[in-house]
Amino acid sequence: MEKYRANLMLCAGTGCVACNSLKIREVLVEEIKRRGLHEEIKVVLTGCNGFCAQGPVISVYPEGIFYQKITVDDVPYLVEEHLLKGRPVERLMYREPEKKVAVPVMKDIPFFSLQVLRVLRNKGLIDPERIEEYIARDGYFAAAKALTQMTPEEIIKMVKDSGLRGRGGAGFPTGLKWEFCSKVRSDVKYILCNGDEGDPGAFMDRSVMEADPHSVLEGMIIGAKAIDATQGYIYVRAEYPLAVKRLSIAIEQAREYGLLGKDILRTGFNFDIEIYQGAGAFVCGEETALMRSIEGKRGMPRPRPPFPVHKGLWEKPSVLNNVETFANIPPIILNGAEWYRSLGTEKSTGTKVFALTGAINNIGLIEVPMGVPIRTIIYDIGGGITKGRKFKAVQIGGPSGGCIPESLIDTSVDYESITATGAIMGSGGMVVMDDLNCMVNVAKFFLEFTTDESCGKCPPCRIGTKVMLDKLVDITEGRGNEGDIELLQELSQDVIDTSLCGLGQTAPNPVLTTIKYFRDEYESHIKEKWCKAGVCGSLVTFYIDEAACKGCGLCLKACPQSAITGEKKQPHRIDQELCIKCRSCYEVCPTKFNAVKIGPADMLVKSEK
Amino acid sequence: MQRLKIEDLQKIKEEYKATSSLRTGGYRARVTVHMGTCGIAAGARNIMSALLDEISKSGVTDIAVTTSGCAGLCSREPMATVEIINSAPVKYSDLTEDKIRKIFKEHLLGGNIVEEYALVIGSETTY
Numbered sequence: 001m002e003k004y005r006a007n008l009m010l011c012a013g014t015g016c017v018a019c020n021s022l023k024i025r026e027v028l029v030e031e032i033k034r035r036g037l038h039e040e041i042k043v044v045l046t047g048c049n050g051f052c053a054q055g056p057v058i059s060v061y062p063e064g065i066f067y068q069k070i071t072v073d074d075v076p077y078l079v080e081e082h083l084l085k086g087r088p089v090e091r092l093m094y095r096e097p098e099k100k101v102a103v104p105v106m107k108d109i110p111f112f113s114l115q116v117l118r119v120l121r122n123k124g125l126i127d128p129e130r131i132e133e134y135i136a137r138d139g140y141f142a143a144a145k146a147l148t149q150m151t152p153e154e155i156i157k158m159v160k161d162s163g164l165r166g167r168g169g170a171g172f173p174t175g176l177k178w179e180f181c182s183k184v185r186s187d188v189k190y191i192l193c194n195g196d197e198g199d200p201g202a203f204m205d206r207s208v209m210e211a212d213p214h215s216v217l218e219g220m221i222i223g224a225k226a227i228d229a230t231q232g233y234i235y236v237r238a239e240y241p242l243a244v245k246r247l248s249i250a251i252e253q254a255r256e257y258g259l260l261g262k263d264i265l266r267t268g269f270n271f272d273i274e275i276y277q278g279a280g281a282f283v284c285g286e287e288t289a290l291m292r293s294i295e296g297k298r299g300m301p302r303p304r305p306p307f308p309v310h311k312g313l314w315e316k317p318s319v320l321n322n323v324e325t326f327a328n329i330p331p332i333i334l335n336g337a338e339w340y341r342s343l344g345t346e347k348s349t350g351t352k353v354f355a356l357t358g359a360i361n362n363i364g365l366i367e368v369p370m371g372v373p374i375r376t377i378i379y380d381i382g383g384g385i386t387k388g389r390k391f392k393a394v395q396i397g398g399p400s401g402g403c404i405p406e407s408l409i410d411t412s413v414d415y416e417s418i419t420a421t422g423a424i425m426g427s428g429g430m431v432v433m434d435d436l437n438c439m440v441n442v443a444k445f446f447l448e449f450t451t452d453e454s455c456g457k458c459p460p461c462r463i464g465t466k467v468m469l470d471k472l473v474d475i476t477e478g479r480g481n482e483g484d485i486e487l488l489q490e491l492s493q494d495v496i497d498t499s500l501c502g503l504g505q506t507a508p509n510p511v512l513t514t515i516k517y518f519r520d521e522y523e524s525h526i527k528e529k530w531c532k533a534g535v536c537g538s539l540v541t542f543y544i545d546e547a548a549c550k551g552c553g554l555c556l557k558a559c560p561q562s563a564i565t566g567e568k569k570q571p572h573r574i575d576q577e578l579c580i581k582c583r584s585c586y587e588v589c590p591t592k593f594n595a596v597k598i599g600p601a602d603m604l605v606k607s608e609k
Numbered sequence: 610m611q612r613l614k615i616e617d618l619q620k621i622k623e624e625y626k627a628t629s630s631l632r633t634g635g636y637r638a639r640v641t642v643h644m645g646t647c648g649i650a651a652g653a654r655n656i657m658s659a660l661l662d663e664i665s666k667s668g669v670t671d672i673a674v675t676t677s678g679c680a681g682l683c684s685r686e687p688m689a690t691v692e693i694i695n696s697a698p699v700k701y702s703d704l705t706e707d708k709i710r711k712i713f714k715e716h717l718l719g720g721n722i723v724e725e726y727a728l729v730i731g732s733e734t735t736y
Contacts, residue, residue, distance in 0.1 A: 003665040005657070005674035007631050036654075040661055040674075042628075061632040062639070062673040086644045086676030125632050133619055136625030144615045258612030266614050 007061045008081065009124050011211055013048025013534060014203070014242050016055035019047075020072065024056055028357040031079045041083055042135065047211020047246070048203075049124040051111060053363035054094065059106050059124060067092040073113040097361045097383045103552065111362045114381045116343060119327045122212045128246050133255040134214040140259055142330035146222045147267045151334075152182055155226040159329070161337035163349035168194055168322035169397065169426040170286075170502070171415040175546055182318045183307040189229040190318040191220055192294075194324055195236040196278055197522030199398025200449060204353040205323035207365050209236065209243035212327065213250035214517045217260065218272060219326030221235040222333055223517035224271040227319055232273040235290050247275055255353045282399075282453035286501045287312075287320045289455065294493075300457045301501035306372040324426065326413035344370035348414035349601040352425070354411050358394075358432035359386050370414045374404065377413065378432060379596055388591070389434040395519070397426025399446040399453075400506030402513030424506065436587070438535035439518040440525050443511045444472040450507040461504030464495035468511060476536040480526035530600035537581040541599045544585075548595035555585035556594060627670035638717055641690045645679025651686035660689075663713040672717060682703040685707040685728060691716055702728040 008028065012021050017228045025043060032038050049057050054068035065088050067078070071603055074092060081087045093102040094109050103109050115124060134140070146155050160175030168388035181189065193216060199363035209216060220232045232420040251273055254260040262270045276294045283289050284299040284576045291313045293299035306481050312318025328350065332340045341349045348370040354377065357363050368377060377389060378384070387390050393403040402423030404411060418425050433442065456462045468491050474480055491507030499505045515522060524530045531539040544555070544564075549571040556564045556572060565574030574585065589596040611617075619631065630636050642648070642657045657674065664672055680688050687703035689709065692698040699722050701712055708726050715721050 002662060003627060004631070005661060009629065009632070014718040040657070060635065063675060064634070079657065084644065084676070085646075085649070085678055086641070100625065125629075132621050133623050133628070135621045136629045138622070140618055144618060165685070263612075 004040055004372065006041045008041065008043045009046045009049075009059045009061065010043060011047075011049040011055060011124065012045040012056045012242075013207055014240075015048065015052035016348070017242065019055045021056035021070075023068055024072055024075060027075045028079070031075050032083065032462055033108055035079055035084055035122045037079070037083055039448075044127045045129070046124045046126065047128045048207035048365060050120065050207070050365035051362065052203075052365065052433065053361075060088075063088070064107060065106045066104070066112075067095055068094050075569060076250050079606070081164070083085075089559045090144075092295060093475065099429065101138055109380055111364070111366070111383065115367050116351055116369050117367050118331055118343075119208060119353050120365070121331065122215065123207075123365075124211070126212070128213055131214060131248050131250065131257060131259075134212070138334065139214050139330075140218055142319050142333035143218050143221045143259065144265055146174045146333050147265055147269050150225075152226045152228065155222060155333070156182060156319075158337050159226070159332060161339035162332045163337075163344075163347070164325065164328055164340065164416065165334065166322060166350065167324035167328070167352070167427065169400065169424060171425060172324055174321060177309060177319055178223060180307075181317050184310055184317040186317045188231070188316045189227055189315075190313045190316055191206055191223045191227065191229040191232045192239070192313065192318055192320040193220055193232065193234040193323060194285060194287070194320055195234055195240070195323045196290065197323075197407055197427060198237065198280065198282040198285055199400075199427055199429045200446075201355060201357045201395070201425055201431040202398055203346045203355045204428045206240050206243050207355075208323050208353070209234075209240070209329050210246050210532070213243075214254065215327040215330060216247070216323055217254055219321075219329035220273060220328050221259070221264065221271055222317060223321065225269060227317075229319070230270055230272075233276050233278050233294055233313070234273060235278055235284070235294060237284075238277045239280045244275060244277060246468070251275070263483070264436045270591065272492070272518055281455070282449070283455045283501070283503050288505060290320065291318065298455075300455045301503075303500060310410060324428075345412065345414045345416075347416055352413065354413075354428045354430045356382055356432070357428050358413070358430075359364055359389065359434040359436070360384070360432040361386055368413065371412045371484065373410045373412055375409045377430070378409065382432065384434065385434050389436065392435050393439065393441065393442075395423075395431040395446075395510070396429070397424040397509070400502065400509055401426045401429070402509045403433070403517060405517040407517075407563070416536050422509065422516055424509065436533055436535070436583075438531050438533040439514040439521050440472065440476055441533075441535045443514045444469065444476055446510040447472060450503065454503060454507075458498075458500040460495050460498040461500070461507065464491060464499070464513065465504070465507050467491060468508065472511070475522065476531070477538045478525075480522075482526065484526060485519065489492065489515060521551050528600055529602060532598065534581075534583050534586055534598040539601050540581055540601045541576065541601055542579060542581065542583070542586060543597055543599060543603075544572050544574055545595050545597050548593050550593055550595070552590070552593070554588045554590070558584040558588045614691045617723045630670055631673060635671065637675045638691065638693045640717070642677050642681040643678070643686065643688045643690070643691070644676040645683070645686075646671060647679055647683035648686045648688065654686040655706055656687045656689060656704050656709050659709050660713060663710055667713075669716065669718070682728070688728070693717070693720070697730055699730050700728045701726045 165171040289299040289301040451465045551569040563575045584597045687704045
């Protein structure tokens with residue numbers, strides 16, 4: 001086979017593809033050929049590298065040099081300087097937000113060096129569309145071991161001993177679920193993979209399916225052997241076309257190699273996998289609704305019991321696990337339960353993948369051992385809050401989760417500790433918020449989402465969330481009354497207690513946690529009719545502190561309404577009639593002046609009196 | 610494609626070992642061919658090609674080849690630095706294709722420094 005002196009790993013995850021990485025590949029290959037380097041340098045398209053905000057990214061091996069924010073125009077220079085002359089291009093390297101010094105090698109960048117990769121073990125290191133590259137990294141060796149050397153009982157025991165809990169959010173022990181299903185007698189059983197992932201701000205599963213689809217297939221094969229299933233389905237939302245494509249290629253290749261289908265690895269074991277594309281309904285991530293959807297019916301949940309391990313897809317015993325859960329399985333089988341438990345806490349073992357987004361410098365996908373403090377994620381890996389602003393809260397667990405405030409930033413990331421704050425681990429979305437966020441508005445945002453996504457089958461969810469949303473809209477628009485907070489809490493409890501499925505049972509979490517930790521914001525909205533963060537337009541006045549204003553003109557330029565007037569070096573003014581409360585002036589005013597202020601909506605009326 | 614047996618997994622893994630060690634750092638030795646303007650003008654490209662040819666013919670998978678800029682002694686180009694893990698780097702100068710082929714066989718494979726071509730030993734390292 002061909003020998004290369006260098007491998008260029010170009011990220012082709014959804015984020016980088018959106019930033020033109022496929023075009024960059026074309027130009028890169030062309031340029032390498034023009035320079036006569038095509039026999040010694042190989043360009044590989046990988047799945048998501050994880051550092052999405054810096055995309056498109058390339059890592060150059062064997063040196064491990066990391067380049068970011070590459071454009072088509074950078075390519076000829078990069079090829080000439082680095083690949084031809086061996087001079088790495090400093091201009092395209094990562095710089096730490098505060099120090100401004102270039103960090104050439106990927107493993108020296110804190111965003112990467114502080115992570116521990118198990119689920120994302122092949123991230124950026126393999127071409128996800130070539131099965132051989134997965135095999136070269138020990139791929140399918142775990143399946144081979146499970147099929148030839150282990151009984152179903154031994155597989156289940158190892159998964160149970162590892163302590164692995166379902167990464168979809170609820171954290172149910174995976175081995176136990178497999179054991180329940182393995183004990184049910186049935187002619188047909190199914191193993192299902194949940195790749196529906198609909199939480200705002202979450203992209204963990206998508207990235208695993210894109211970057212390392214074979215790891216999901218391998219986990220499913222091992223699960224199938226454990227429960228004696230013959231057929232598997234991967235449920236992926238159609239909004240994830242790249243994941244669907246890479247999974248389809250992976251399934252095809254695995255079938256050709258005899259790793260799926262009849263007589264796998266000539267062991268006599270039969271198992272095959274199909275992809276089922278969902279229409280992108282949040283409720284279809286719920287297990288019973290997901291199964292109905294595969295059956296071709298409307299995706300609505302049903303009461304449990306009977307649990308799917310007894311009566312699941314087409315009334316047959318079924319195990320449903322999340323993408324990340326399956327990707328965890330092969331290394332457990334290869335390295336053993338003790339190895340897996342060596343990371344994490346006693347009850348939350350191993351690692352967890354998080355999608356880090358929001359007001360944070362290093363947006364991207366990370367994998368950390370369970371038990372690290374949130375502070376480490378936000379400041380050391382995440383590089384701190386954008387523009388040096390103040391950290392306010394982090395929303396964990398998507399619309400089913402909750403907001404954890406700054407005072408709890410040292411909370412350890414594990415199932416028990418996160419649940420104790422009122423949030424949930426969820427599938428691993430982390431949305432970081434700074435002091436420009438209004439927490440009442442955040443609660444409203446997530447409730448708008450769940451209200452839209454409620455399937456409507458049970459009244460507490462269909463009507464309860466709508467009534468709660470109306471109340472939140474009233475509060476953010478200045479129609480809040482005394483007692484509304486208590487009413488919201490009461491309604492929340494009712495919806496939690498009486499909803500049929502997880503969607504309704506968790507929908508009030510963002511409301512409850514924001515009330516718990518940011519009650520003062522609700523009160524100022526209701527009593528003072530004032531949104532201190534300056535988000536809720538009807539409850540805010542922007543004005544300029546004339547003593548602080550240096551007349552730099554930044555706000556004047558930023559205002560889309562030309563509502564700001566003033567001469568250079570003279571204090572500026574905002575015309576309240578023209579102001580649309582877009583907050584642009586507030587955001588551009590340099591922090592050293594801090595001249596644009598936020599006041600209550602009725603402030604000017606009061607002062608005129 | 611054939612249907613795999615368990616032994617075949619190991620074969621595929623071995624075959625792709627070179628690719629994967631290049632990316633994960635599992636290599637034993639590294640050769641840096643100096644490719645400043647002076648090096649390229651003096652024929653560093655041919656040195657690199659000869660080296661890659663030797664590596665390919667021998668089937669070794671644990672040697673990485675990289676390039677660097679001018680090594681600072683333009684009159685003695687083409688030059689290359691051979692680094693074997695846990696021993697001092699050796700810089701070779703005035704290279705020809707034949708010389709680099711000999712260095713590959715004796716130093717990189719055999720472990721014996723080709724002293725007659727060596728400029729300096731242990732002066733610098735790129736690790």
